[in-house]
Amino acid sequence: MSLAHLDCRPFAAFCEGHHAAACAIPSAELPARMHELPKTSEPLALYGVGDDLHQAYAFLTSKGYHVAQQTEWTRQVEAMLQAEGLWQCGEHSQRLWQPAPLIARFVTEFMPLYALTPGEGLDIACGAGRDMVYLAMHGWAMTGIDYIPAALQRAQQLAATQQVCIRSACVDLETGTDPFIHYANGQFDLITVARYLHRPLFPWLQRLLKPGGILIYQTFMQGAEQFGSPRNPNFLLKPGELAQIFAGTDILLDTVETLDDGRPVSAFICRQVASFP
Structure with missing residues (x-):
């Protein structure tokens, strides 16, 4: 064992x-x-x-x-x-936590397959920062956004334990104003979103990606409500919804995975192929 x-x-x-x-x-x-x-x-x-x-x-x-x-x-x-x-003896402490499986797969499979060089990354609703820190450990210059200051503090502490640097910003993504007002068009080579869905953000995600930039989106699908939260349909993706929203991109992966508790989640990765207005 x-x-x-x-x-x-x-x-x-x-x-x-x-x-x-x-x-x-x-x-x-x-x-x-x-x-x-x-x-x-x-x-x-x-x-x-x-x-x-x-x-x-x-x-x-x-x-x-x-x-x-x-x-x-x-x-x-x-x-x-x-x-x-x-x-x-000494200060070195082993890492027991793991990033989301899709993030690990991106690093080990998609980065070499598509010859992706680490650049500027944005983790939206980053929480305590495991995915963001893992990406930083593999060369990405990561910025994390969340509305909970304590979560961002944990993310910074986690980065310190792994001896990497990250940036973080406390931002409410659902105020109705542009949550990315301080970020330029085509600024990021990578955007990740995990277990968070706020559909008004979709146009902003397209705007922030550089040509050739990657979007990784993994969140709950319709059917998850049968096993637990979330039950609100506003927080559940419909089948094929991401492929429709990001139809102007090069879709590298679009499938549904199942968590240990039975809840279905999206496994979606696309690449920007043109600048958006």
Whole structure:
């Protein structure tokens, strides 16, 4: 069984020595750093001391995680890891989180296939920033937009843990005015949108893409309401809707994927082929 190793001790103690595959998130910081954890389907091996270990275990199990292994950190544990070649000291913390599968596929498959060179990217409704940070780790100069300041702060913190730089802006995309007034036509080589749908933005997305620029759009399709949220039809794509809206582009991918909970989502990637007025 493959385990994700999580060390919930204070960071100073982690730096003195830890499991080589461990991610460092002190127990008190777990509620604010949930976006750094793997999927709940991935079992965890948890390391800690005393109350920190118990508090982390209680919190993680309350959130649906399976803690398959709890280890009280002792000198004996350290010696065992050293003997097995699994002990490490220093600040390096392993990454347990993953971007959206479509973003990972874009980097590993579409970028080499279409010889795409990283440039300026925009993540709309970026949330805590996993997709944006992942793209920044692969060379993209990313800007994230969201209306929640705390989400943008988490995105900046996540970028810092991965030693990349991102830009962020707190913008309400649904005010009725131009939310991209400070951005020029044809400014971005890449625009990504995940789990967010506000149809009045579609013309702006076309305006912001450079000729040859890429749009990645993944959000909930009609039918998702049978499994949970969102249920509002304003937040659910119709079959073929994105292909119709972006008919003037070169469509590289247009399919429907299914999340683990059964909800259908779009997997749509297109490339701008001409400037829009």
